[in-house]
Amino acid sequence: MRSDHRKIRIVKSYILDNLPLKKAILKASKVIEPFVHRTPLLSSENLNQMFGCDLVFKCENFQKAGAFKSRGAINAVFSLSADAMLNGVATHSSGNHAAALARAATLRGIDAHIVMPNNSSQVKVAAVKQYGGKITFCTPTLSSREETLQKVLNKTNATEIHPYNNLVIIAGQATAAKELIEDWPGLDIIMTPVGGGGLLSGTALATYFFSPKTKVIAAEPANADDAFRSFQQKQFIPSINPDTIADGLRTSLGNITFPIIIKHVNKIVTVSESSIVEAMKLVWERMKIIIEPSSAVPLAAIIQNKFDHKGKKIGIIISGGNVDLDKLPW
């Protein structure tokens, strides 16, 4: 995987203030509104007592297709020009972006070509099919995924929609934090997990624009800590063979998400695999909602006392709820 990531050149001169990103987020809110849920906030007195802070959870597990990815996918697909959408969209993904993009394309009446590894879970393959995606299977390596996607792009002339390293996707994901800020003002901290950084960079931008006093803290599995290390060293260091139960967080940052994160995120902390499972089970048991392992990573950071959370008002974005119920980690 390293060879691939070496190709990424960080655009150091990336200047946020020159980009109309605030407008892009406001526009995304309007674009996606007819097609996604304004998801509810939930809290648990039980968890608040347990951890000595006020936690509020933005429930993107209740989002269309079961994850925040629907926001970015809808924004990207519905922002395409008539020309760009003519031959459909394409991506490679084994996860939530695949289903979200398939759904978005079907809603706009265009094709979605999804390259999936041939070892993808049946649940995820079924979801992409259900939403009308056209699947091309490949061997489960990054190089095979990219080569296969390139062949699909050459053949179809579809527009590639990257799962996170894309400003239109990021503006879409930013709407989750924007809603959280509107519905629960005065937060001290907003937390997200971090994988490729689409949700985190969007959240950091929304917080910067709409609640600048709120800090943004990201949590990452220690076993896939590229964002943590890149953030500490202020240079891009990709993950090598990340091995974490948080399957949505195995990707590395991109050259668009990284500089936004460097500029607008206050802290990145890492958590153990056992604390992720503990946090996930705690939310299932106490809050009676299904969250996927990636979504448990911020609470795991609180369990592990990774930052000063006592007495704070903390909003946590629950990224999704797509779990294989036949393969639970306990």
Next chain:
Amino acid sequence: MRSDHRKIRIVKSYILDNLPLKKAILKASKVIEPFVHRTPLLSSENLNQMFGCDLVFKCENFQKAGAFKSRGAINAVFSLSADAMLNGVATHSSGNHAAALARAATLRGIDAHIVMPNNSSQVKVAAVKQYGGKITFCTPTLSSREETLQKVLNKTNATEIHPYNNLVIIAGQATAAKELIEDWPGLDIIMTPVGGGGLLSGTALATYFFSPKTKVIAAEPANADDAFRSFQQKQFIPSINPDTIADGLRTSLGNITFPIIIKHVNKIVTVSESSIVEAMKLVWERMKIIIEPSSAVPLAAIIQNKFDHKGKKIGIIISGGNVDLDKLPW
């Protein structure tokens, strides 16, 4: 178990209209309001498309102590006179009523004596302890439970709070349907599961008083079909050795719940064990909420086409979300 239930004499002359039950429900709403959640309604376009009807779920799995039982328990404990509460309350229960009663008593500053079978799940024992209940263990037979409870009552002079065969409990449980009717008017059908009949009789009364055009349909495991058979034959027939995964529904109707059900419930249908598991997993997967097996029984009736649901607006009361996550039925 039969010998015990023979003792129950159905009070055929039980005349609802002479009882101020509507007032009792309105009062219960006020009594419980500071101590329970007004639980949210959720729906799923996915499930609606699948079954060809409009389903709305009243999420008592998000209720305090994880089940609707908190409503009745709070109403019962906070309706006790100063004399009656002096020596605390007592019940025998291995389930949600035990935790709910312990919580209610602790909130009112009195003791809750809970008789629990010594094979109760550790999760449930922990919940009762967490809420401050004083547990007396007994051997896991109904006669031992009742004898042990009698000893506890003799020793403590506590007031017994029956889990369902008690009008104050029923009035408390009725508030769930009352809220559902207020928040989602115009329902064609309201559904609940049926075990001892506390939730069902309360729901039937609330529907009669507040939405008289709405039909009430109850669903019951075929393996614990005392309510179905009693309803069909219009005479009380207790369950004998009920064996169902829906652990909240193994109890038989009581002499207070049965006549209310006979008078105000439109239909009772039975469902298979496999359809209960299928419905439970479907709700977990599609709605991303944790519901216990008993709560899946109404949807199982829709899966099994047990009544004419097509095109109907149907409210389903999700009774609770207390599940042992280490012992899932799939």
